[in-house]
Every structure is written in structure tokens, then in C-alpha cells.
Ligand SMILES: Cc1ncc(C[n+]2csc(CCOP(=O)(O)OP(=O)(O)O)c2C)c(N)n1
């Protein structure tokens with residue numbers, strides 16, 4: 001019998017292609033999102049073996065409850081002063097984002113990326129880690145630099161690629177690199193920071209150092225090969241590294257289903273590699289703090305890596321080049337059931353009598369003024385479109401230890417053409 005005849009009786013295959021639940025114009029209903037209550041998820045000892053708490057990869061570590069109280073075994077019991085500084089740092093990140101987004105719209109820079117709604121992910125981590133621990137962030141963790149007290153002017157100089165930009169305009173705006181603040185150069189190629197963080201952690205362990213590393217990527221980026229090879233290396237060598245997966249539901253216009261969210265959680269990726277996995281309410285600054293401190297303690301005591309999924313929501317566009325109104329319902333950000341991280345910590349501090357609306361409003365005003373002042377100072381070093389801020393021949397500096405012959409030729413040709421054009425700003429001196 002011909003094989004065609006045999007196959008005629010079989011059911012045809014069909015390819016499954018995920019579809020986001022809501023598209024522009026749709027009413028949003030997030031009631032199907034399973035949310036364990038605050039305080040419900042258990043907290044294992046940091047010395048426990050990863051295989052004894054696999055359930056945590058499917059639960060949700062939450063501290064702040066519906067009544068704005070901090071509850072349960074993960075409550076980090078931070079002092080009111082520490083919580084006020086956490087709140088202030090998150091509010092400063094938001095003020096910075098607002099101002100720089102506007103600067104892009106005013107044509108002062110070509111590009112900007114906000115982290116609105118995700119401020120707790122980076123800021124709480126910065127509070128829970130040691131300043132000496134090394135961070136390998138994606139482009140949405142400006143909160144690390146801001147919480148570590150790095151200069152806003154320096155960040156803005158980079159955004160403007162101006163005279164004060166220590167990276168000499170060689171990186172896309174917002175792709176900072178700050179060795180002094182333990183902030184590794186941001187890469188445009190998604191997930192490359194994951195193996196780098198593991199390598200750094202392995203080196204730290206091999207040298208008998210005491211510092212650990214932490215890295216961040218979006219849920220979409222977990223589909224990259226680099227994510228998986230990093231997990232393998234970290235598991236095999238028990239590298240002292242914290243893997244943060246920021247599940248903000250979207251990867252530009254692709255929803256999380258395209259990275260596997262319909263089948264399992266992102267924290268569950270840890271299970272297959274035999275490493276510790278936690279799933280955390282990413283909009284709960286206290287839960288993020290507690291999870292990071294727990295993972296850091298494991299890393300520091302040679303228990304190896306932890307993967308933390310931060311369950312959150314990207315409240316605004318992917319970047320200044322994006323228009324989310326084209327692909328998702330406008331109702332999503334407001335319907336997100338885990339709320340806003342700044343509002344939740346603010347409401348907690350108010351509920352325990354350690355803050356009030358007037359102080360909050362006054363702080364917002366003060367932070368907006370601070371950011372404005374920094375912006376004025378940075379703009380004295382130049383903005384986009386106001387001439388060349390870095391001498392043209394520095395274009396070839398700082399990449400190769402010794403410039404290859406073909407680049408030397410290109411450099412010479414460029415300089416000859418510029419000299420012929422008679423433009424006065426073309427050369428170093
Ligand atoms: C290797 C690689 N592929 C694709 C891109 C283009 N790109 C930039 S950001 C992005 C979405 C990433 O989404 P996610 O990892 O969820 O992070 P988020 O932006 O949500 O923080 C894509 C596809 C890239 N920069 N690098």
C-alpha cells in the first residue's frame with residue numbers, strides 16, 4: 001500500500017500559534033491570573049536544597065497585602081527609614097524617566113527607555129545587594145544606578161552622547177557602563193549579560209572572593225540561547241549568581257506566550273537546571289527585597305545560583321520608538337492586578353503611620369526639581385543635533401588595543417575627507 005493512502009486516515013496536524021488575550025479596543029479582564037495571597041508562600045531556609053522547594057517556582061512571594069500591611073514569612077521587617085529611602089529611590093527613577101522621555105520628544109536625544117511600573121525590581125535589588133556585588137543589567141534597570149547613588153548628570157551625559165559622555169557616544173543612549181558602581185556595560189544584544197554574569201561569579205568563587213553577581217533579563221529574552229547556556233554553567237559550577245527574569249508580560253509587541261508563558265512559569269525554568277527558583281510579586285518592593293536578600297545569602301554561602309521571576313507589567317511603551325496602542329488594549333496597565341509598586345509602598349508607609357500624602361507630594365516636587373537641575377547641567381555639555389560633541393577621530397579609539405590596518409586606512413581616509421571639507425570641529429586638537 002502506498003504511504004499516501006495509509007496517511008489519509010490520520011488526523012492532520014495543526015500548528016499552534018499563541019495569541020494574546022486582549023488586542024486594541026478589547027475590554028480587559030485579568031481575573032484568570034492566579035495570584036496567591038500575600039503571606040501565603042512558605043520561606044525555606046537558605047541552606048535548603050533546591051529540590052525541596054520546587055513548589056516555589058509556581059507560587060508567588062508576596063509581602064504587602066490588600067490592607068497595605070506587610071505580612072508572612074518573607075516580610076523583611078525593614079525599618080521605616082529604609083522603606084522611606086526605598087520609596088524615594090523608586091520615585092526618583094520615575095521622575096528621571098519622565099524627564100528623559102520628554103527630552104527625547106523634544107529632540108534632545110534620539111532614544112529613551114522607561115521602566116514605569118517596574119521600579120521595585122531594580123531598586124529593591126540594589127538595596128538588598130552589597131554595593132560591591134556586580135550587576136549585569138538589561139536596559140530597564142536604571143534603578144540600580146539611581147539607587148546606588150550614581151550621578152544623574154553622568155547618566156544624562158550618556159543619554160545625550162555629549163562632551164561629558166565617558167563612553168564618547170559609542171553606545172546607544174541609556175546603554176550605560178559604570179565600573180565604579182558595579183554596573184556592567186549594557187548590551188543591545190539580548191541576554192548576553194547572562195553568561196557574562198555567570199563567568200564573573202565563577203571567577204569570584206575561583207579566587208575565593210566574597211562578592212556575588214546578579215543579572216537581569218526580560219521574559220522574552222529567556223528564549224535566547226545565552227539564557228540557557230548561562231543556566232547550565234551556573235548549575236554545574238554552583239556559581240554565586242542571581243538570575244532575575246523580569247516578566248513584564250511584553251517583549252516589544254510580542255506577548256509573554258511567545259517565550260513560553262502559556263505552558264509554565266519562568267521561575268520553573270530553574271527546575272530543569274536543578275537550581276533554586278522563586279516567583280515573586282515584582283510590584284511589591286518588600287517581596288523583591290526579601291527574595292533578593294534570600295538569594296544573596298544562598299550565593300554567599302556557596303549554595304549556588306537562584307533564578308527569581310519578577311511577575312510585573314510593562315506599564316508603558318517598550319521604548320520611545322514604540323506605540324503599544326497598536327498591539328495591546330489600552331485598558332491593560334490599569335487593570336493589572338498587582339498595582340503600582342510606588343503606590344503600594346507609599347500606602348504601606350501611610351498605613352503604619354510613617355508617611356503621608358503631603359510629604360509624598362512634597363517629595364515628588366523636590367525630586368522633579370533635582371532632576372531638572374541635573375538636566376540643565378548635563379545640557380551644558382551638549383544635546384543631539386548641536387554639532388559633534390566628540391572629536392571625530394575618537395570614533396576609532398577604545399575598541400581595539402591596536403587599531404587593525406584596514407581601520408587605520410579608513411580613519412586616514414575619513415580625516416582627509418573632513419580636512420578637505422574644511423569643517424573646524426573635525427579633529428582632536
Ligand atoms: C538578540 C536580539 N534579538 C532581538 C533584539 C530586538 N529586541 C530588543 S528589545 C526586545 C524585546 C525584549 O523583551 P523582554 O526580554 O521581555 O524585555 P523587556 O523589553 O520587556 O524589558 C527585542 C526583541 C535584540 N536587541 N537582540
Ligand SMILES: [Mg+2]
Nearest residue numbers: 218219250251
Ligand atoms: Mg518583557
